[in-house]
Amino acid sequence: MxxxxxxxxxxxxxxxxxxxxxxxxxxxxxxxxxxxxxxxxxxxxxxNRRKYCLKITSTTKKEKLIVSLTSFPKRINRLWIVIESIFRQSIKPDMVILWLSKEQFPDRSFIPNSLLSLEKRGLIIELCEGDLRSHKKYYYALRQYPNDIIIT
Structure with a gap:
C-alpha cells in the first residue's frame, strides 16, 4: 500500500x-x-476508493471489533483519509463509528460529503449531545457497546 x-x-x-x-x-x-x-x-x-469497504459478516464470535473516533470542525475535511486508511487495512474492524458533537455539527448538513459518502461503505456517523471533546470516542462507544472490543 x-x-x-x-x-x-x-x-x-x-x-x-x-x-x-x-x-x-x-x-x-x-x-x-x-x-x-x-x-x-x-x-x-x-x-480506487470503491474497492475497499467493511464486510458485513454474520459471524458467531462473541465480541465485535469496533473502531471509534471523533473529530472537530478544523480537521473534519481531512478525516476521510483516516477512515479510508482503516477501510484498507488487512484486518478490518466490524464497525467504524465517528462520534460528532451536535454543538459543533448541529445536523448532517454540516458534515462534508466526503464523510457522508463513506456511510455507503460501512462508516457509522453518530451525532451526540454535549461536547466531551476527545472523550466522545470512547465514552459513547463504551456505553453503547459495553461487551465489545473498542479501538480508539
Missing part, C-alpha cells in the same frame, strides 16, 4: 552523516516526503 511505502521511506531517513545533520538535509527530506505524501495519498485513495 502507498501509505506503507511513504512510511518506510520516511523512517529510513536518519542522521548518518553529522555534516548532513548539521545542514538540516535530513529534516528537509523528511519535510519533502510529508508534503508529497499529503498530496499523493489522497489522490491515490480517490482513484
Amino acid at each position: 502507498i501509505v506503507d511505502y511513504f512510511d518506510t521511506v520516511y523512517s529510513s531517513i536518519n542522521g548518518r552523516s553529522p555534516f548532513a545533520t548539521k545542514l538540516k538535509i535530513y529534516s528537509f527530506f523528511r519535510w519533502l516526503i510529508r508534503v508529497v505524501a499529503n498530496i499523493v495519498i489522497p489522490i491515490s485513495f480517490l482513484l
